Amino acid sequence: MEPFVGLLQRQQQSLVMTPQLIASIRLLQLAHAELHQFVEQEIEKNPFLELASNDTAASADSSTSPGEDPSICARANNADGPRAENSELLGQWKSIRDTTNTAAGERPALEEFAASAETLHDHVARQIALTAFTPQERLIAGELASHLEDTGYIHVDLLELALRLNVQEADVERVLGTLQLLDPPGIFARTLSECLEIQLRQRDRFDPAMAALIANLEMLAQRDFQALTRHCGVDEDDLLDMLHEVRTLDPKPGNRYQSGAPDYIIPDVWVLPSPGGGWQIELNPDTLPKVLINQTYFAEVSRLTADNSADQAFLNECLENASWLVRSLDQRAKTILKVATEIVRQQDVFLEHGIAHLRPLNLKTVAEAIEMHESTVSRVTSNKYMLTPRGVFELKYFFTVAIASTQGGDAHSAEAVRHRIKAIIAAEAADEVLSDDEIVARLKETGISIARRTVTKYREAMNIPSSVQRRRENRVRIQWRSKA
Known part of the structure; x- marks a missing residue:
């Protein structure tokens, strides 16, 4: 067969994902904290983007007609399924809406004046300052305290610490023994057994039988009480007393102190009973960035750089990116609302009667109902939470x-x-x-x-x-x- 060289023309379809399409897909799966961080980064890069102030949002709300509700909401009826209260409103909604306007003379929250809770490290540092340490021992105590975990345990190599501080390992062990006498009882322990032992010693209850019990915590976890009676050398009545006393101990003594600011789950969607029956689904405005495009500034800068093609191209690119971000935020909000509304329609019995009536549900069912791809529904339900009369649930919980x-x-x-x-x-x-x-x-x-x-x-x-x-x-x- 002779070799043949020629030109062939072939037509085929392929999906090419632009950078903006990739970014739009990424926006869907971002949690609200990550979304706000992303928007702030875009505002820093783009001169035509700005966050809407409360005054701007208020003027936008006042421009609506008297009977028009500026928030996104939908109702899920048991008979007819969810329906938007105003179908035109859903398409007209923009991310600059803000329902959290505050009056100019509003007083600050009382929480701003509340004293901060004492942390475990603050509590320990105050006790170390009142302990009669030598300068060298105080240096060792401060180094050990820096390794203290929020649970009250410490995991550090004493020999390595002694070499770093140029002291004897025995000195470090002696200071550690003193720190283990501080409050709360059981602090500065290296293991669970040592934590329980410290608390029992402070109660003067660490006798040989109790020592054998603490040394065999695995048997206690397995509820092998017969083997424990043999190892401890006591009868069942004495073992019951010992078990009761062990249950009164604190396995994580540091947890009673606040280690930092508590983490709160901010729901992305609210589900409330509707006065007319069914459910009212609303997006939480606190999780939606309010972004505006400064068209006035763009027109002014474009007029000044009309003769420079390179500057004009840069300005047009910034305006295009700003428009894309506003559209993407709007589309993200609408998609979350559509998915949440369908979930409420599918799980309305759960909302009425509880977890025993939770229906089996998969991504495909929701995707077909709202005419979207399963991957889109999967991204929307990741790291998003819904506030319901039954509590706060991640959207993936319903699948x-x-x-x-x-x-x-x-x-x-x-x-x-x-x-x-x-x-x-x-x-x-x-x-x-x-x-x-x-x-x-x-x-x-x-x-x-x-x-x-x-x-x-x-x-x-x-x-x-x-x-x-x-x-x-x-x-x-x-x-x-x-x-x-």
Whole structure:
């Protein structure tokens, strides 16, 4: 066969993702804190972007007609499904809306004048300052305190610390022993056993039997009380007293002090009961950046640089990027609202009656209902939270796998089955602990078909001990109550 060289023309379709398309997709999955940071970075780079002030947002709100609601909201009716209160409003909404306007003379919040809570490190530093240390010991104590964790534990190599400070390891151990006498009891421990030992020594209760118990915490975790009686050399009554005293100890003594500012979950969507029935779904305005394009400044600068093509091209690019950001923020808000509205429509029974009525739901069902791709729904539901009458939930919480029903009805969601397992175990009698096989039988009576290994997996995920361990705990609890 002779070689052939020629030109061929072929037509094919391919998807090319522009940088702006990639950025728009990334905006969907950003949490509100990350979104605000991204917007601030864009404002620093773009001279025509600015955050809308409260006065600007107020003037924008006042420009609406008297009967028009400037916020995005929708209602989910049980019969007809969710519907927008004003379908035209949803398309006209812009990200400059702000419903958190404050009056000019509004007083600051009282929290601004509240004293900050004392942290663990502040509490320890105050005690170290009052302790009779030599200058060298105070230096060692300060270095050890810098390694103190928020839980009250310390993980540091004493020999390495001694070499760095040019002191003897025995000196470091002596200072550490003094620090372990500070408040709260159990602080500066290196292990759980040492933490419990410190607290027991301060109570003068660390006798040989208690020392044997603390040295065998694994047996205590496994509820192997017979082996513990042999190791401790005590009878069951004495062991019950020892276990009761161990339960009064604090395994993480530093947790009682505030380590920093608490982390709050700010919901992206609010779901409230509607006066006319159904549910009202609104976007939280605090999570939406209010961005404006300064067209006046663009016109002024363009007039001054009309003769410079390079400057004019730069200005046009900045204006185009600014317009893209405003459109992307609007589209992101509308997409979140559409996904949240469909989730509420699918899970309206859960909102009415609780977790036992949570329906199985997947991304494909929501994507087909709102005519979007599954990947878009997945990005929208990542790191987004919904405030409901049942509490605050991540949007992904409402997506659970389906478990078949033995009675031919609707399938059950995995989360509802976990809740049912937890309720069955909580209701079991102290002398009739149910095994996983018996739980499977109880579930089958209610129409839930599930394997034993699945029950075991769900039980372990909820940190519920096995039937053998629960039986041991109940036996100890009954003996303790009879003794008391």
